[in-house]
Amino acid sequence: MDLYFSCSLTGGRRDQPAYAALVAHLQALGHCVLTAHLASESVAAADGGLAPEAVFERDTAWLRGCDAVIAEVSTPSHGVGFEIAYALERGKPVLCLAREGVRVSKMLTGIRRSGFSFQPYATLEEALTRVGGFLAEPGR
Numbered sequence: 001m002d003l004y005f006s007c008s009l010t011g012g013r014r015d016q017p018a019y020a021a022l023v024a025h026l027q028a029l030g031h032c033v034l035t036a037h038l039a040s041e042s043v044a045a046a047d048g049g050l051a052p053e054a055v056f057e058r059d060t061a062w063l064r065g066c067d068a069v070i071a072e073v074s075t076p077s078h079g080v081g082f083e084i085a086y087a088l089e090r091g092k093p094v095l096c097l098a099r100e101g102v103r104v105s106k107m108l109t110g111i112r113r114s115g116f117s118f119q120p121y122a123t124l125e126e127a128l129t130r131v132g133g134f135l136a137e138p139g140r
């Protein structure tokens, strides 16, 4: 599948190790992660130094073309919130993952739409298992 992985950049990089593990797992399963660069350890590599307009046009085109979105939402991010809404309005399946115990906006935890799933995880292994379940039935 062509997957859009969404995670915080400007919002903060505290959860970067989890982003890297998730992207590596998706790629090991044989999926194409359109936004794999976002998991890079260096913010410069993740951001790529593009102009804002170029980022917006590229990322919205990827969101329109992808098969599903996987968002790590433990660190609040304007961009991630926007991407989730943009994908949902276009009928894309969306999985939101968050570390257990972090506070997440009710604008995410309150979504009740088919194809949308919000799932807390206690360990990285649990997050990877949840990804597997989502990808087995992305439209559920």
Ligand SMILES: O=c1[nH]c(=O)n([C@H]2C[C@H](O)[C@@H](COP(=O)(O)O)O2)cc1CO
Pocket: 005, 006, 007, 008, 009, 010, 011, 012, 038, 046, 047, 048, 049, 050, 055, 059, 076, 077, 078, 079, 080, 083
């Ligand atoms: O340089 C960028 N490249 C890029 O692709 N994004 C997208 C992808 C991420 O899923 C999301 C992160 O948003 P934010 O920067 O507000 O945390 O926005 C965001 C930026 C910087 O805002």
